[in-house]
Amino acid sequence: DAGVTQSPTHLIKTRGQHVTLRCSPISGHKSVSWYQQVLGQGPQFIFQYYEKEERGRGNFPDRFSARQFPNYSSELNVNALLLGDSALYLCASIWGVGPNTGELFFGEGSRLTVL
Amino acid sequence: AQSVTQPDIHITVSEGASLELRCNYSYGATPYLFWYVQSPGQGLQLLLKYFSGDTLVQGIKGFEAEFKRSQSSFNLRKPSVHWSDAAEYFCAVGARGNAGNMLTFGGGTRLMVKP
Numbered sequence: 001d002a003g004v005t006q007s008p009t010h011l012i013k014t015r016g017q018h019v020t021l022r023c024s025p026i027s028g029h030k031s032v033s034w035y036q037q038v039l040g041q042g043p044q045f046i047f048q049y050y051e052k053e054e055r056g057r058g059n060f061p062d063r064f065s066a067r068q069f070p071n072y073s074s075e076l077n078v079n080a081l082l083l084g085d086s087a088l089y090l091c092a093s094i095w096g097v098g099p100n101t102g103e104l105f106f107g108e109g110s111r112l113t114v115l
Numbered sequence: 116a117q118s119v120t121q122p123d124i125h126i127t128v129s130e131g132a133s134l135e136l137r138c139n140y141s142y143g144a145t146p147y148l149f150w151y152v153q154s155p156g157q158g159l160q161l162l163l164k165y166f167s168g169d170t171l172v173q174g175i176k177g178f179e180a181e182f183k184r185s186q187s188s189f190n191l192r193k194p195s196v197h198w199s200d201a202a203e204y205f206c207a208v209g210a211r212g213n214a215g216n217m218l219t220f221g222g223g224t225r226l227m228v229k230p
Contacts, residue, residue, distance in 0.1 A: 004158070007146055030153065031216065033216060035220075041223070042119075042121075042220030042222050043205070043218075044220070045217050045221045048216050048217055053196070056216065090159065092159075098155070103161050105161075106151075106158035106159040
């Protein structure tokens with residue numbers, strides 16, 4: 001079975017540009033989360049979506065937005081890119097929300113470099 | 116707000132030696148606790164988790180962790196390290212009621228293994 005897949009794997013943008021990152025969850029998983037991992041740091045929670053609704057948001061500016069589609073795939077959008085947005089963006093999926101919903105599975109990430 | 120501290124940024128051990136990685140958390144109640152491993156250029160893989168019950172938790176690849184409420188700790192251990200264990204290890208905490216979602220990660224400990 002396919003795991004969590006993310007695209008693109010690497011991309012380079014310049015300051016002020018916009019980026020869209022994509023994620024396909026494991027089949028049967030209805031919840032997708034996004035994390036930002038700056039080099040040398042632990043992942044930081046950005047968003048969680050479940051059944052197309054936002055269920056949680058971390059401490060990120062409004063330049064960051066996301067959505068989930070009927071097939072449970074998700075996009076993360078970042079506007080007006082800053083140098084500090086350079087990071088590995090990780091998508092994770094889990095089958096539901098609430099207790100006893102199993103394990104969070106991570107994709108290999110999209111590495112964004114902002115020049 | 117919940118937080119996680121991993122006091123050791125780097126640890127080097129000899130192959131075959133025992134290993135203990137430290138993790139301290141801050142949370143108002145008994146949290147959900149996780150250890151993840153990240154190999155270079157890879158996403159995160161769950162090693163083990165604690166939700167409730169027995170405070171000594173067994174995971175994959177021969178790892179175990181012990182939840183100590185009095186010390187707010189969840190240290191990861193392995194009796195004999197293999198060269199393939201060289202990676203970055205992250206401790207994470209999740210709020211009760213939301214299982215594996217919206218995790219707060221520590222800054223990570225990079226493990227190097229000497230032959």
